[in-house]
Amino acid sequence: MSKVKGSKAERELQKIFWQNGWACLRTAGSGSSSHPAPDLLAGNKIRRLAVECKATKSISKYLTKEEIGQLIEFAQVFGAEPWVAIRFDRDNWYFISPEDLKETNNNYLASLEIAKNKGLLFEEVIN
Amino acid sequence: MSKVKGSKAERELQKIFWQNGWACLRTAGSGSSSHPAPDLLAGNKIRRLAVECKATKSISKYLTKEEIGQLIEFAQVFGAEPWVAIRFDRDNWYFISPEDLKETNNNYLASLEIAKNKGLLFEEVIN
Numbered sequence: 505m506s507k508v509k510g511s512k513a514e515r516e517l518q519k520i521f522w523q524n525g526w527a528c529l530r531t532a533g534s535g536s537s538s539h540p541a542p543d544l545l546a547g548n549k550i551r552r553l554a555v556e557c558k559a560t561k562s563i564s565k566y567l568t569k570e571e572i573g574q575l576i577e578f579a580q581v582f583g584a585e586p587w588v589a590i591r592f593d594r595d596n597w598y599f600i601s602p603e604d605l606k607e608t609n610n611n612y613l614a615s616l617e618i619a620k621n622k623g624l625l626f627e628e629v630i631n
Numbered sequence: 632m633s634k635v636k637g638s639k640a641e642r643e644l645q646k647i648f649w650q651n652g653w654a655c656l657r658t659a660g661s662g663s664s665s666h667p668a669p670d671l672l673a674g675n676k677i678r679r680l681a682v683e684c685k686a687t688k689s690i691s692k693y694l695t696k697e698e699i700g701q702l703i704e705f706a707q708v709f710g711a712e713p714w715v716a717i718r719f720d721r722d723n724w725y726f727i728s729p730e731d732l733k734e735t736n737n738n739y740l741a742s743l744e745i746a747k748n749k750g751l752l753f754e755e756v757i758n
Contacts, residue, residue: 511659522666527709529668532638532657539649541656545672547679549710582654583676 513559514543517589517597521546524630540574545584552584553629561593564615572602572612587629592616598623640686641670644716644724648673651757667701672711679711680756688720691742699729699739714756719743725750 514530521528521544528546542554556575558565567588579586588600598619605612641657648655648671655673669681683702685692694715706713715727725746732739 518666525708527705528666529656529672529705530659532659539645539655545656547709547711552674552679552710578654578656581652582674583679584674 509559510543510557513591514557517555517557518544518546520597520626521630524626526630540578540581542575542578542584542586544589545582547584552582554579554582554584554586555599556586556588558588558590558614560590563592563617564613565590565592566608566611566613567605568611572605576602588614590614590619590623592619597626599626599629600624636686637670637684640718641684644682644684645671645673647724647753648757651753653757667705667708669702669705669711669713671716672709674711679709681706681709681711681713682726683713683715685715685717685741687717690719690744691740692717693735693738693740694732695738699732703729715741717741717746717750719746724753726753726756727751 518528518530526546526548528544530544531541543557544555546553546555554575556571575586586602588602589597591597600614600619600623604618604622605614606618645655645657653673653675655671657671658668670684671682673680673682681702683698702713713729715729716724718724727741727746727750731745731749732741
């Protein structure tokens with residue numbers, strides 16, 4: 505996924521958080537910063553969600569071990585829940601816990617099957 | 632202050648948060664986003680700080696009413712404390728509560744005098 509498409513997906517999900525009464529910001533330099541950072545950080549007075557955000561036309565998406573490691577590290581230090589938000593082609597956003605991703609040799613795999621079996625929809629993750 | 636200098640100040644303060652055991656991220660498109668956003672958001676397991684970040688060679692700095700309004704709005708929805716972090720030339724970072732800024736006709740004024748009288752140093756704001 506290109507950087508531009510990635511930003512578009514992030515902005516789309518950011519907007520949905522705001523429409524549902526959550527604050528949500530996009531991180532500058534996520535993935536290139538010298539400090540760990542999620543793509544999005546959403547919060548309300550009770551919970552904080554650190555979100556790695558992906559959109560794909562395929563039915564599966566690989567995430568690097570570094571991406572997931574940084575997501576978990578940031579979430580631990582900040583005091584947030586780590587989530588991978590992924591939207592497969594023309595489908596809903598699913599929120600998958602990092603521990604439900606399938607570990608491969610060098611990556612983590614998020615598939616539509618995992619999303620449907622173990623992921624949460626937006627309305628579920630915010631409630 | 633130019634955008635480049637602004638980013639440099641933000642990165643400097645971001646680094647100090649991490650060095651002190653806090654997570655801190657810089658916001659993409661702060662000031663131009665369609666959603667309110669602080670320059671920085673720092674957090675640990677207990678507290679969250681939404682920070683508007685300024686560095687100046689002068690002894691005073693004006694902030695727009697929109698900047699401060701967005702800072703306060705974001706902080707309220709996210710559940711964070713709003714702070715203006717400002718470093719005057721060759722001095723420490725001071726953290727000023729928005730309510731301690733001096734309101735003028737069209738702006739808010741952060742001065743070195745206000746910072747020294749009412750602001751907190753970094754070590755104070757994180758404790």
